[in-house]
Amino acid sequence: MPPALPFWKTTALADMSQAQWESLCDGCGRCCLHKLIYEEAEQLCHTNVACRLLDLNSCQCSKYSQRRKHVPDCVSLTPVALREINWLPPTCAYRRLEEGRDLAWWHPLVSGSPDTVHEAGISVRGRAVSERQAGPLDHHIVDWPGREPRVRRPAKPVAATRQTKEAKP
Numbered sequence: 001m002p003p004a005l006p007f008w009k010t011t012a013l014a015d016m017s018q019a020q021w022e023s024l025c026d027g028c029g030r031c032c033l034h035k036l037i038y039e040e041a042e043q044l045c046h047t048n049v050a051c052r053l054l055d056l057n058s059c060q061c062s063k064y065s066q067r068r069k070h071v072p073d074c075v076s077l078t079p080v081a082l083r084e085i086n087w088l089p090p091t092c093a094y095r096r097l098e099e100g101r102d103l104a105w106w107h108p109l110v111s112g113s114p115d116t117v118h119e120a121g122i123s124v125r126g127r128a129v130s131e132r133q134a135g136p137l138d139h140h141i142v143d144w145p146g147r148e149p150r151v152r153r154p155a156k157p158v159a160a161t162r163q164t165k166e167a168k169p
């Protein structure tokens with residue numbers, strides 16, 4: 001019997017359980033970076049400035065369950081909100097599934113490891129600055145949060161065959 005397909009291939013976003021929905025987040029932290037909107041030019045610019053609650057190493061929200069108390073404008077992603085938000089990074093698992101794409105190899109649900117999102121250079125680790133230190137946002141405009149880097153899956157190590165030679169008598 002072929003292996004069962006994973007839930008994100010068989011279940012519509014709107015029909016997922018809370019646990020399935022939450023598990024789709026790859027932990028990249030890109031959505032926790034501030035954006036600037038220049039209304040006259042109708043232009044959205046990404047910055048590398050992170051919300052003050054973002055742990056810049058783990059790329060996780062340090063107060064996730066109470067985040068709305070501390071950051072009232074933190075956006076809660078829902079299947080409906082997903083259709084209206086235009087700033088999610090192209091790497092975001094929710095956006096990918098909404099667009100009919102699959103999860104990438106570095107997604108923890110695919111790789112089985114929470115580290116691959118960092119190893120593949122998708123997360124903000126090592127390239128974001130906290131809003132506590134950043135100063136003016138327009139000094140921090142960058143384009144990488146809106147780009148999807150092409151990152152190859154590392155080749156699996158091939159098990160070496162141990163070869164022994166018998167000494168000739």
Ligand code: SF4
Nearest residue numbers: 025026028029031092
């Ligand atoms: S951009 Fe998407 S996948 Fe990355 S942390 Fe935000 S919600 Fe999760």
Ligand code: SF4
Nearest residue numbers: 032051054061067074
């Ligand atoms: S409150 Fe937490 S989840 Fe919301 S933007 Fe800040 S770090 Fe991200």
